[in-house]
Amino acid sequence: MWVAVLVLALTTVLFSVLDVWYFIRMFLAVLRARLQPVVKDLLKEHSFSGLVLPHDLDCLLHMNNSRYLREADFARLSYFTRSGLYSAANSVGSGIVMAACTVRYRRSLRLLEAFEIRTRLLCWDEKAFYVEQRFVAPRDGFVCAIVLGRQHVIGTSPDKVVQTMCKRKVVESPEFPDEVIHWIEYNDNSSQKLRAESGAPNNSKDQ
Secondary structure (H helix, E strand, C coil): CHHHHHHHHHHHHHHHHCCHHHHHHHHHHHHHHHHCCCCCCCCCCEEEEEECCHHHECCCCEECHHHHHHHHHHHHHHHHHHHCHHHHHHHCCCEEEEEEEEEEECCCCECCCEEEEEEEEEEECCCEEEEEEEEECCCCCCEEEEEEEEEEEECCCHHHHHHHHHCCCCCCCCCCCHHHHHHHHHHHHHHHHHHHHHCCCCCCCCC
């Protein structure tokens, strides 16, 4: 009996101090990605399915704003695993982290509504990959939300990661979409303003 009580107490503490379900979902997303066929085309769109559950809802009974980014995390992790980008980054001793993110909401997702997150790599520069993720309602194909993310590569360059993954010396980034160019300009202007406010030098590595 005391063993069961101890296990229950430890489980309660664990769920109180950690977002356990997040780590469980992350593990399952990676496991699922590894069991699926490898995506050999780096620029191919990757689909990740989801369902709006009761714990995703806000007071208006829509999927709450933060859950979109959470689900996008799992879909992006699945894409990077299936495409081989994470393995390539690890093989050269680097990592990939989120440096900036913008989300635009277009239509609410409601309880028990299915959705697909369609993730694709748009382009990359000397520091980061730029990834687009669309939340699509399968019933009518409507894009309910769209996320644009800047995935910063630590310890090396995106070119090096792509070359390691593709086994080729020359792999060029696709042309930058207009919205990505404007978004980068916005982020750069924001960084310059914040550095000026804090007195940090313009060559600071802080974003």
